[in-house]
Amino acid sequence: MMLCRPPELPGITWMLLAGDTFPGAICAIPSPVLAPGLFPPARGVTGPVHRAAAVGSSVLLPGLGNNTRSNSTLWEFLSGTGPRSILQHPGGAPGPAIHPPHTQRALPHPSDGSLLLENVQESDSGTYRVTGGAGGGDSLEIQLEVLQPVSLPRLWSSSLLARAPGQLVCEVAEGRVDSITWRKDGQPLSPGRAPRLSGSRSVLHLSPATRSDCGSYSCNASNGISWQETSLKVTIEGLSHRLKLTLRIAVVAVVFAVISAWGLIIPVCQSEKLRIRGELWRWLSCYTCGLVCIACVLDGTAGILWMWEEGPSVAVILPEITLSYLTVVTFLVATTVIFQPTDFSHLKSKKAQRTMGYAAPGAVVAVVLSSAFLIRSSYLRHEEGCSEFLDVTVLVASTAAVSALPLLAIGLCYLSFADHKTQGRSKDSDVCWMDRAGSFEMSQPGTKDTAPS
Known part of the structure; x- marks a missing residue:
C-alpha cells in the first residue's frame, strides 16, 4: 500500500483507497461538496464592487450579508490620508454611531450590513470598506463614483465648402464625459473616420469636404450614469x-x-x-x-x-x-x-x-x-x-x-x-384740301356773283 500526500488545500477531503477493488490506485481526489453554512467563507478582503450614482441621488452600498446580524459592522471611507470611519454598529446595540460628515446622510441596514447614502456629491466618490465581526473579519470594498449627468451636447460645424477642409465639433458643457459616439444618417462612422475624445470635446474632421459628407450627423455623449444625444443636418456649400x-x-x-x-x-x-x-x-x-x-x-x-x-x-x-x-x-x-x-x-x-x-x-x-x-x-x-x-x-x-x-x-x-x-401733317393736309376745294368751286361757270339791277 502506498500513500500520497499533496499540499493542504482548504475545502477538499482526502481519502485513502486500499484493497483489491482499485488495483494500482494510489489516491483519488473527489470533487468537494460543501453544504451551505457548514463551511464559513475565508477571511479577507472581497471586491472591489463598483457603483455609480448621480449627484443628489441615493445609492445603496452592499454589505456582507446575513452573518452581520450578531457581529459588529464597521464602515470606512478610504481617503488619501487613510481610513475615515463612517459608522460602527456593535452587535446587539440599539443603534450605530454615525460620524460626520455622513451624520444626516447615512442609513445602515443591520439585516444585511448594507449602507444607504443619501444626497451624494462628487466629493463622496472613492473607496468604501465594510468590515464585519469582532477583532477583524471579512471585508468588502466598494468603488463609488458620483457623477454629474452630462448636459445636452452642442453640435456645430465650421464653414463647410466643397474641396476645402472642415470640421464638426461636439462639445459637452457640464458633466464628465466618458465617451462620445458619432453617427451619420443613423449609421456608425467607419473606423477610419472615428474622432478622438479630448476632455468633453470631440472633433470630426472633413478634409476635404465632398458631396458625400452631406447628411444628418448625431453625437452621443455618455458617462456611467447618463447619456445625451443631439443631431445636426450638415450641408456642403458648392460655391464660396x-x-x-x-x-x-x-x-x-x-x-x-x-x-x-x-x-x-x-x-x-x-x-x-x-x-x-x-x-x-x-x-x-x-x-x-x-x-x-x-x-x-x-x-x-x-x-x-x-x-x-x-x-x-x-x-x-x-x-x-x-x-x-x-x-x-x-x-x-x-x-x-x-x-x-x-x-x-x-x-x-x-x-x-x-x-x-x-x-x-x-x-x-x-x-x-x-x-x-x-x-x-x-x-x-x-x-x-x-x-x-x-x-x-x-x-x-x-x-x-x-x-x-x-x-x-x-x-x-x-x-x-x-x-x-x-x-x-394731318392738319396741313386738311387745309390744303379745303383750299383746293374752294378754288375748284370758284372756277365753275355761273358761280360768279351778278350785280343787282
Whole structure:
C-alpha cells in the first residue's frame, strides 16, 4: 500500500483507497461538496464592487450579508490620508454611531450590513470598506463614483465648402464625459473616420469636404450614469462667397448686355421714315453704348474674381483681353456721341467708322458669351456640394427693370413726337384740301356773283 500526500488545500477531503477493488490506485481526489453554512467563507478582503450614482441621488452600498446580524459592522471611507470611519454598529446595540460628515446622510441596514447614502456629491466618490465581526473579519470594498449627468451636447460645424477642409465639433458643457459616439444618417462612422475624445470635446474632421459628407450627423455623449444625444443636418456649400459674388456680377452683366441689344435692334428694325433721329437718336446711342460699356466692366470683374478663386485659365484670360479693348472703345463712342456728335461726320477712315459702328454689337456678343461661360462654370462648381443653387430671380427682375427705364422713356418721347408730327401733317393736309376745294368751286361757270339791277 502506498500513500500520497499533496499540499493542504482548504475545502477538499482526502481519502485513502486500499484493497483489491482499485488495483494500482494510489489516491483519488473527489470533487468537494460543501453544504451551505457548514463551511464559513475565508477571511479577507472581497471586491472591489463598483457603483455609480448621480449627484443628489441615493445609492445603496452592499454589505456582507446575513452573518452581520450578531457581529459588529464597521464602515470606512478610504481617503488619501487613510481610513475615515463612517459608522460602527456593535452587535446587539440599539443603534450605530454615525460620524460626520455622513451624520444626516447615512442609513445602515443591520439585516444585511448594507449602507444607504443619501444626497451624494462628487466629493463622496472613492473607496468604501465594510468590515464585519469582532477583532477583524471579512471585508468588502466598494468603488463609488458620483457623477454629474452630462448636459445636452452642442453640435456645430465650421464653414463647410466643397474641396476645402472642415470640421464638426461636439462639445459637452457640464458633466464628465466618458465617451462620445458619432453617427451619420443613423449609421456608425467607419473606423477610419472615428474622432478622438479630448476632455468633453470631440472633433470630426472633413478634409476635404465632398458631396458625400452631406447628411444628418448625431453625437452621443455618455458617462456611467447618463447619456445625451443631439443631431445636426450638415450641408456642403458648392460655391464660396467669392464665387457667389462672381455669379451675381455675371448675371447683371448679361442683363445689361441684353437690354443694350434691344437699344441697338429697335432703330435698325424701323423704316426709314420712322427711324429715330436728332436728339433722341443721340440719347439712345449714348445710353446703349454706356450700358454695354458697364456690362463689359462687370463681366471683366467677374472673370478676375473667378480666376482669383479657381486659378488662371485661358478660357477666361482671352475674353478678359477682348473685354478690356471693347470697354475702351464703347466708352469713347458714348462720350463722343453725348459731347461731340459732329465728330462722327469727320471720320474719313473706313476702319475707324467700322470700329465705332460695330463696337457696341460686338461688346454685347462678347459679354453674353463670357458671362454664359462663368454662369455655367459656377453651376458645375455648385454641383460639388449639396446646398440650394443661388436664386437670382429677384436680381434679374430688378436689374432688367432699372436698366430698361431709360429705354422706355426714350420710346415714350419718340411716340409723343411721332404722334405730334403725324397730327401736324394731318392738319396741313386738311387745309390744303379745303383750299383746293374752294378754288375748284370758284372756277365753275355761273358761280360768279351778278350785280343787282
